[in-house]
Amino acid sequence: MNILIIGASGGLANILTGLLHQSHPHAHITGVDSRPLKNDIHNPNFTFRKMRYTRSQFEKLFREKRFDYVYHLGRMSHVGGSNQQDIIKRLNLNLIGTNKILELSLQFGVKKIIVLSTHHVYGALSDNPVYLKEDAPLRASIKYPELRDVTEMDSLCTNWMWRFKDKISTVIFRPCNIIGPQINNSISQYLRSDYSPLPIDFNPMFQFVHELDMATILKRAIDDIDTGVYNVAPEQTVSLAKAKELVGSSHIDFPISLVSPLAFVLKKFWSFPDYLLDYIKHSCIIDGNALRRQIPDHHYRYTIDESLKLINL
């Protein structure tokens, strides 16, 4: 069995590689990333290639390896920058790159492709119902066009999934906030920071999934999860204030409704993208029941409280 993991240098991919080696000891795993591998993986059945997945050598890899399963965990995140150039780079990589991965998977007979999207696609809006199901409209880019790449990448994969459902199996995950010692996404940085503003004028509720639980679900997608789109979230929720308390970091009480107008000043001191501010203002609570029905024997190993307490390990 040949498995490709795109975005292999991330923390989640690292855990997934370990789990796949345990469950499928004879499988050969190829990791690809434009960044260098963070942690060395000492396993003869693992190969890492540093390359961009928009380049022609990527096609060569598909031709030579004939992968059975492809994990697309390589969505470029919003950490790092929000200027025009960053946005264009993200749009290019996330859309053109994803399209290339899907086309190559179909062309070279991949059995199943597993895509990691995000719950951000639903958008954090004041009129979100509590429990957004998978068929809810993707409204993330209504207010902030900067989030277009997030929704368009998801839509691209979903349309593609239905179009070719007879030829290739596709599983798309929209997880709630993934946290853990190896994850360094925007929300993890926010939770760990002692200087992040905590809204005193809104009461957003959150869901968190531990990195090991998320990696376990990704692993099980190969054998146990049918073609479809699945939210990933435990049933438990927590307010942002309580989450900060459980992490043990300090915060600055601040009316978040004033942060947006002041964002141009604050962003000089704080790396949190201003268009993600609504995610710490309004709730975006998703319904994880469709996935629970697929893998009824799966139980989240970490409660939200435990996940938050372990974030700084």
Added chain:
Amino acid sequence: MIKLTNEDKLNIEKVAQTLKKHYGDHEDPWGLTIDKAQRSLELIYPFYKYYFQTRVFGVENVADKQYMVVSNHSGQIAIDGLLIGTAFAMEVDHPRILRAMVERFFTNLPFINKWASECGAVLGDRENCQNLLERGESLLVFPEGVRGVAKSTPDYYNVQEFTRGFYRMALKSNIEIIPVAVIGAEETFPYVYQAKWLAKKLGLPALPISANYLPLPSPVDIYIGKPVRVADDLSTLDTDHDIDPYIDEIEVTIQSMIDEGLKNRREMPLVNLIKGRKS
């Protein structure tokens, strides 16, 4: 500042302990936290009891089960919602947090939204409500919407046309409806002109031009009616034409409860004082 007596404090504590058994210590997914709701109740209750001198009739109609509470809407700033919520927490035999459905406009208001969600209010979205009903929660619905709460003085105590969503939700969940009539909340702002044209231009749900902008201490009476079962022969797929007679029936019931309640309406303390001096 109106203060709580020791007896009031004990009663609120007792209610909070009962509610904690049901909701636990954690926030629920909509943001309700019993500790915070208790603190709010300690602030609201003195106004409920001493400022608005609230009386509740028909508590015997509320059993230990899930309901959809449907009420007339009045008082410009939804004071009626606070008072009905307090009544169902403090006065009925089986205390509960009524999950009040609020307008979309409301969920974007800083501070107010936070406070309301911590006390149990939720967005008045059908899917949201359905999810609450599935969890066994009781809802507080004002089917008149903004038209009910934001009335000009000549329309006081005239129930405005009900929207249909609440009945379809009740049908889907097969839940009983409790009609409620609130008397006295209209007089908290006795002279109001609704500048609807200006509100529309400013993108506001309502713009009341009032003689006072703080609620006057009008005594409030809450009448809890007998539970109404949803029609057995209807389904959520039936047309508006089929459902409307049942909605009209509830609307008429609440209007007649209001008309009856108005006969026993108490005057404001200030009016009583003036009347007393004249006599």
